Amino acid sequence: MKKHIPNFITLLNLLSGCIAILFAVKGNLVMAAVFVAAGIFFDFFDGLAARSLNVKSDVGLQLDSLADVVTSGVVPGIVMYQLMSRALLNSGETGRDWTFSGMEFPFEPVALIGLFITLASALRLAKFNVDDRQTDSFIGLPTPANTLLILSLPLILTFQPSPWISALVLNIWVLMGLTVLSCYLLNAELPLFALKFSDWAFAKNKMRYFFLIACLVLIILLKFLAIPAIILLYVLLSVFQNRSRV
Structure with a gap:
C-alpha cells in the first residue's frame, strides 16, 4: 500500500x-x-x-x-x-x-x-x-x-x-x-545548487542557509515582488558558488 x-x-x-x-x-x-x-x-x-x-x-x-x-x-x-x-x-x-x-x-x-x-x-x-x-x-x-x-x-x-x-x-x-x-x-x-540537505552541518550547507535567510528577508520586505528577486539571487549565488570552486 x-x-x-x-x-x-x-x-x-x-x-x-x-x-x-x-x-x-x-x-x-x-x-x-x-x-x-x-x-x-x-x-x-x-x-x-x-x-x-x-x-x-x-x-x-x-x-x-x-x-x-x-x-x-x-x-x-x-x-x-x-x-x-x-x-x-x-x-x-x-x-x-x-x-x-x-x-x-x-x-x-x-x-x-x-x-x-x-x-x-x-x-x-x-x-x-x-x-x-x-x-x-x-x-x-x-x-x-x-x-x-x-x-x-x-x-x-x-x-x-x-x-x-x-x-x-x-x-x-x-x-x-x-x-x-x-x-x-x-x-x-548552468549548474544550480539544490535545496536538498543531506545533513544540517553549517559548513557544508552555508550557501543554502544564507539563501533561505535571504528569501525570508526579501519576502518580508517585498512581498510578491520578492519572487523575481529570489530567482535572480538563486541564479547569481549558484554562479558565484561555481566560480569559487574553479
Whole structure:
C-alpha cells in the first residue's frame, strides 16, 4: 500500500495543474497561481515521501515529470499568453486574430510566443529524466522555480499595483524578453545548487542557509515582488558558488 502514496501525491500535483489551467484559460490568473502553488507543494512532498518510505520507482519518476509538464509547463505558458494579450490590449495592438481557409482562430498571434515557455519546460523535464548529473544539483533552472517567476507577475499586478509596475509588467517587449530568458535558463548548461540537505552541518550547507535567510528577508520586505528577486539571487549565488570552486 505504501508504494502508492508518492504516486497519489504526484497525482494531486497533476490535478492542481489541471485546475490551474481552467482558471488561466478564463483569465483568473490569481487563482491559477494558487493552484500552481498547491501543485508545487505536492511536487515537493511526493519525492520526500518516496525517499522516506524507500519506494522510489521508475514509474514515479516518469509520472512526476508528466505532472510537472502540466503544472510547471502548460500553466506558465498560458499565463504568459494571457499577460501578453493584456499588454497588446493596453497598447491597442489587438484584433489580429487568425483566419485560415474560412476558419477563425481567436488567438493573438504575437501572444502565442508565451507558449514557448511550455515547450522549453517540456524539453527541460525530458532532459532531466535522462541526465544522471542532476542527482544533488540542477543543470538549468528547475521548472517549479521558473513557474513561480512567471506566476508572480499577475500576483504583483493584483496585490502590489502601481503605475510603474503595471507599465513594466504589461509591456509586450518586457514580456517577450522574459519569455526568451525563461526558455534559455530552463535549458542552459548552468549548474544550480539544490535545496536538498543531506545533513544540517553549517559548513557544508552555508550557501543554502544564507539563501533561505535571504528569501525570508526579501519576502518580508517585498512581498510578491520578492519572487523575481529570489530567482535572480538563486541564479547569481549558484554562479558565484561555481566560480569559487574553479
